[in-house]
Amino acid sequence: MHPELRSRLLAACGPGHLFDDPDLRSSYETDWTRRFSGKAVFVARPPDTAGVAAVVAACREFGVPLVPQGGNTGLVGGSIPRAGEAVLSLRRLDRIEDFDPIAGEVTAGAGVTLQALQEFVRPHGWDVGVDLASRASATIGGMVATNAGGVRVIRYGPMRHQVIGIEAVLADGAVLARLPGLLKDNTGYDLPGLLAGSEGTLAVVTRVRLRLIPARPARAVALLGLPSLAAALEVLGAVRRRAPGLEAAEVFFPEGLDLVLRHARLAAPFPRPHACYLLVECAGADDPAPALAAALESSVDPASVLFATSRADRDRLWAYRERHTEAISAEGIPHKLDVTLPASRLAGFEALVRARLAEAAPGTRPILFGHAGDGNLHVNILGAAPDDETPDDAVLRLVASLGGSISAEHGIGVAKKRWLNLTRGPADIQAMRAIKRALDPAGILNPGVIFDLEGLTPPARRREDG
Amino acid sequence: MHPELRSRLLAACGPGHLFDDPDLRSSYETDWTRRFSGKAVFVARPPDTAGVAAVVAACREFGVPLVPQGGNTGLVGGSIPRAGEAVLSLRRLDRIEDFDPIAGEVTAGAGVTLQALQEFVRPHGWDVGVDLASRASATIGGMVATNAGGVRVIRYGPMRHQVIGIEAVLADGAVLARLPGLLKDNTGYDLPGLLAGSEGTLAVVTRVRLRLIPARPARAVALLGLPSLAAALEVLGAVRRRAPGLEAAEVFFPEGLDLVLRHARLAAPFPRPHACYLLVECAGADDPAPALAAALESSVDPASVLFATSRADRDRLWAYRERHTEAISAEGIPHKLDVTLPASRLAGFEALVRARLAEAAPGTRPILFGHAGDGNLHVNILGAAPDDETPDDAVLRLVASLGGSISAEHGIGVAKKRWLNLTRGPADIQAMRAIKRALDPAGILNPGVIFDLEGLTPPARRREDG
Numbered sequence: 010m011h012p013e014l015r016s017r018l019l020a021a022c023g024p025g026h027l028f029d030d031p032d033l034r035s036s037y038e039t040d041w042t043r044r045f046s047g048k049a050v051f052v053a054r055p056p057d058t059a060g061v062a063a064v065v066a067a068c069r070e071f072g073v074p075l076v077p078q079g080g081n082t083g084l085v086g087g088s089i090p091r092a093g094e095a096v097l098s099l100r101r102l103d104r105i106e107d108f109d110p111i112a113g114e115v116t117a118g119a120g121v122t123l124q125a126l127q128e129f130v131r132p133h134g135w136d137v138g139v140d141l142a143s144r145a146s147a148t149i150g151g152m153v154a155t156n157a158g159g160v161r162v163i164r165y166g167p168m169r170h171q172v173i174g175i176e177a178v179l180a181d182g183a184v185l186a187r188l189p190g191l192l193k194d195n196t197g198y199d200l201p202g203l204l205a206g207s208e209g210t211l212a213v214v215t216r217v218r219l220r221l222i223p224a225r226p227a228r229a230v231a232l233l234g235l236p237s238l239a240a241a242l243e244v245l246g247a248v249r250r251r252a253p254g255l256e257a258a259e260v261f262f263p264e265g266l267d268l269v270l271r272h273a274r275l276a277a278p279f280p281r282p283h284a285c286y287l288l289v290e291c292a293g294a295d296d297p298a299p300a301l302a303a304a305l306e307s308s309v310d311p312a313s314v315l316f317a318t319s320r321a322d323r324d325r326l327w328a329y330r331e332r333h334t335e336a337i338s339a340e341g342i343p344h345k346l347d348v349t350l351p352a353s354r355l356a357g358f359e360a361l362v363r364a365r366l367a368e369a370a371p372g373t374r375p376i377l378f379g380h381a382g383d384g385n386l387h388v389n390i391l392g393a394a395p396d397d398e399t400p401d402d403a404v405l406r407l408v409a410s411l412g413g414s415i416s417a418e419h420g421i422g423v424a425k426k427r428w429l430n431l432t433r434g435p436a437d438i439q440a441m442r443a444i445k446r447a448l449d450p451a452g453i454l455n456p457g458v459i460f461d462l463e464g465l466t467p468p469a470r471r472r473e474d475g
Numbered sequence: 476m477h478p479e480l481r482s483r484l485l486a487a488c489g490p491g492h493l494f495d496d497p498d499l500r501s502s503y504e505t506d507w508t509r510r511f512s513g514k515a516v517f518v519a520r521p522p523d524t525a526g527v528a529a530v531v532a533a534c535r536e537f538g539v540p541l542v543p544q545g546g547n548t549g550l551v552g553g554s555i556p557r558a559g560e561a562v563l564s565l566r567r568l569d570r571i572e573d574f575d576p577i578a579g580e581v582t583a584g585a586g587v588t589l590q591a592l593q594e595f596v597r598p599h600g601w602d603v604g605v606d607l608a609s610r611a612s613a614t615i616g617g618m619v620a621t622n623a624g625g626v627r628v629i630r631y632g633p634m635r636h637q638v639i640g641i642e643a644v645l646a647d648g649a650v651l652a653r654l655p656g657l658l659k660d661n662t663g664y665d666l667p668g669l670l671a672g673s674e675g676t677l678a679v680v681t682r683v684r685l686r687l688i689p690a691r692p693a694r695a696v697a698l699l700g701l702p703s704l705a706a707a708l709e710v711l712g713a714v715r716r717r718a719p720g721l722e723a724a725e726v727f728f729p730e731g732l733d734l735v736l737r738h739a740r741l742a743a744p745f746p747r748p749h750a751c752y753l754l755v756e757c758a759g760a761d762d763p764a765p766a767l768a769a770a771l772e773s774s775v776d777p778a779s780v781l782f783a784t785s786r787a788d789r790d791r792l793w794a795y796r797e798r799h800t801e802a803i804s805a806e807g808i809p810h811k812l813d814v815t816l817p818a819s820r821l822a823g824f825e826a827l828v829r830a831r832l833a834e835a836a837p838g839t840r841p842i843l844f845g846h847a848g849d850g851n852l853h854v855n856i857l858g859a860a861p862d863d864e865t866p867d868d869a870v871l872r873l874v875a876s877l878g879g880s881i882s883a884e885h886g887i888g889v890a891k892k893r894w895l896n897l898t899r900g901p902a903d904i905q906a907m908r909a910i911k912r913a914l915d916p917a918g919i920l921n922p923g924v925i926f927d928l929e930g931l932t933p934p935a936r937r938r939e940d941g
Contacts, residue, residue, distance in 0.1 A: 109818055111712040111818065112712065114818055134716055155661065156661050158661075162658065163658075169665065169668070179905075179906060183902035185900070185906060186900055186902070186903075187903065189820075189877075189879070190817050190818065191815045191816075191880050192628065192629075192848075192850055193628060193849045193851050193883040194815060195884055196881060196887055197672075197887060197895065197903075197926075198669060199672055200903065200907070202665055203665060205665065206663075207663075246576075250690075250760070251689075252760060253759045253760055254719060294717045295719065300761055304760075349658065349659045349660060350657075351655035351656050352656065353577075353578065354655075382658075383658040383659045384659070411655075412655030413655070413657065414659065416660075417661060418661055421662055433662055434652055436649035436650055437651050437652075437666065438663075439645075440651060441663050441664045443914055444664060444910055444914070447913035448906060459663050
């Protein structure tokens with residue numbers, strides 16, 4: 010490392026927070042999936058926004074590209090170094106500030122974990138609109154940068170919709186600051202919304218102001234056995250129209266349920282199997298159970314419905330859905346795809362994808378489950394070799410042909426780049442590239458994530474960026 | 476007009492839909508406010524997306540800048556020509572397509588009016604998430620381009636949050652198409668969200684797919700008299716936490732109520748006046764009245780609450796709020812400002828703004844009302860000369876000093892450009908300019924709206940844009 014760069018980084022991070030020792034670096038070089046890892050030229054852990062800005066400015070000047078990293082819980086390789094980048098860790102930006110218990114708003118540093126924020130606001134009757142299984146590690150900055158989703162998107166939207174103020178460091182080290190938290194602000198382009206989901210390629214998010222959601226203590230869960238996904242979507246339509254506070258609408262199928270019953274040693278939910286299972290949860294200030302029951306009454310056979318209101322009973326029904334991931338892992342190493350279909354094509358996709366996989370990758374077993382209310386299915390494929398992308402390609406091409414998205418929640422990272430042009434057209438990609446070039450002309454921020462850019466100033470060491 | 480340009484525009488628009496006759500042009504040259512008008516070099520009314528793309532490509536080639544125009548109901552001069560632009564009217568793109576009554580989604584051409592869309596979806600139990608007084612003229616394309624708000628933002632978010640798919644023509648005539656409608660799509664930058672609120676400066680929106688909201692027939696409205704705006708915000712916090720389905724939370728003050736009572740000849744709502752009035756509406760599948768009453772019980776004196784559930788009674792309470800605009804107009808020509816404050820500073824602003832106005836513009840009378848749940852106040856100022864911007868400047872500087880937004884709903888257009896730098900910092904404006912330059916290097920799309928850009932290729936006639 011150039012001595013001047015080192016001294017500027019040390020000044021920005023403070024002693025003990027700049028390391029290039031391989032042992033100290035290693036936990037920053039491999040992600041949650043263990044599929045992605047690479048060597049970082051160094052790891053910088055600045056303590057605050059000014060420190061982040063100083064790191065970005067120095068690295069830009071010396072031509073060192075940066076991979077911003079929060080809790081490192083991503084699934085698409087977007088938060089670990091690939092080819093000579095440094096890691097910019099945001100974990101020390103862990104302050105929770107300016108909580109407003111009347112309006113339900115709070116400001117969180119990029120490094121605050123979701124769980125820390127949940128534990129901070131819940132005693133005051135508020136909650137965070139997005140919840141995830143990786144809550145203990147996932148950071149608010151990373152969740153904004155990747156526009157995290159989860160099971161409540163149907164009610165509260167993704168992370169982008171929770172953001173009402175942002176502070177971020179641009180590629181030249183300038184600080185974009187708009188933190189007071191404004192629910193309405195029609196003064197030009199929606200930069201917070203643009204940064205949300207940009208996977209660290211346009212700016213480094215340092216703080217966000219979030220709108221909170223009221224904690225909803227009264228909850229009701231119903232698990233339904235149905236003859237098809239189409240039937241499940243019809244019931245869901247009725248629930249959305251008639252029951253208040255629909256917060257989750259999850260589906261799964263016999264192939265996944267069988268694995269869950271076997272690996273988690275659970276009793277079957279119904280005396281006979283069904284072709285599709287729908288789990289809905291409603292939550293409100295008042296008991297949502299009567300309205301949910303009424304919405305289901307006319308459209309479902311009572312023998313195929315299980316109802317739960319107590320915490321323990323709700324957890325018991327949720328287990329059939331939530332234990333899918335571990336049951337699948339117990340069976341083998343799956344290929345994990347995460348796709349959205351237009352609502353009208355979701356049921357058709359579910360039927361087609363099995364046939365398409367049988368044809369393209371004989372001997373593979375698809376296990377589907379996901380967030381039916383959002384058109385989002387997780388397609389897990391067992392029985393394929395780890396490096397064989399044939400099944401992935403077959404599924405994603407089918408998704409694209411039906412007008413869907415190849416990544417509902419996980420993002421593109423480096424893992425899905427190959428298929429980006431399947432679902433985003435030439436004008437779309439051209440516009441994205443133009444925005445990337447405009448905001449990061451030197452290609453210093455998370456290069457190689459989402460797309461590769463030819464024509465960007467190569468991130469080689471130099472002193473002048475012009 | 477160059478003969479080749481004319482023939483290309485005629486081919487794109489069809490006979491009768493390209494005019495430069497002053498009589499035919501005139502209705503496109505003055506907006507809803509009548510404050511803004513200018514001469515259009517011509518008006519082009521293409522019938523569809525391909526026609527829009529052909530008009531944009533031809534105009535870019537011949538160096539004719541375009542002002543995209545929908546229903547022309549904007550309030551900030553962003554939809555009328557200013558200095559030699561042509562008007563690109565989207566009104567013929569008025570098809571409603573692909574309505575999905577199960578998922579609650581629909582595709583609307585840019586020229587579909589809000590009212591036409593409401594009338595189309597309501598018989599099926601669905602509604603549009605944004606509603607506005609100008610619904611008969613305002614078009615869906617214009618509402619997306621300006622990120623329209625309204626009284627329901629507290630529940631459903633602004634227009635940006637309704638958009639789940641978009642089709643738009645970029646400055647080079649390329650068509651960005653992502654229409655199937657995806658609730659989750661983490662495949663790169665959120666271009667639909669970026670175009671929403673960009674006021675026609677980045678692309679021309681031609682079609683959008685919208686998520687719909689379930690029609691909520693059961694409604695309850697409460698009008699409360701309170702000792703202060705701070706007290707109103709505290710009650711509102713309790714309602715948000717405890718009552719389901721809060722859909723509107725409006726405030727007004729004695730100065731406005733007095734005008735309404737006088738001009739609309741209404742009876743006073745309460746036997747004695749209060750310092751602040753709060754109107755809340757809850758809506759659900761089931762009657763929301765008991766939960767609303769319970770939420771209010773502990774925090775409000777029963778003598779200062781009026782409750783309504785029937786349509787007629789609700790309308791009677793809403794009239795006190797809704798008739799503000801006409802009552803103010805009957806009194807004089809107001810300066811209209813539209814600001815958001817951070818939640819914690821809204822009450823402080825309300826007290827300060829009167830003092831600040833008395834100091835900066837003695838003899839003016841502020842009338843405040845607005846959407847308390849969003850921190851959005853409409854500041855109407857009576858008694859100021861039409862061209863005297865002193866009171867506007869004083870109010871907007873106060874807003875900025877408190878971390879607010881100088882335009883909550885109306886946008887910047889040309890009217891608020893002067894104050895943009897009060898609330899968006901240098902890094903913010905620099906990033907916006909970079910995006911504008913990246914997507915519209917020739918400066919062909921609504922030039923001079925939001926900001927003026929030096930260094931853009933001047934929109935003078937030429938054949939090559941390089």
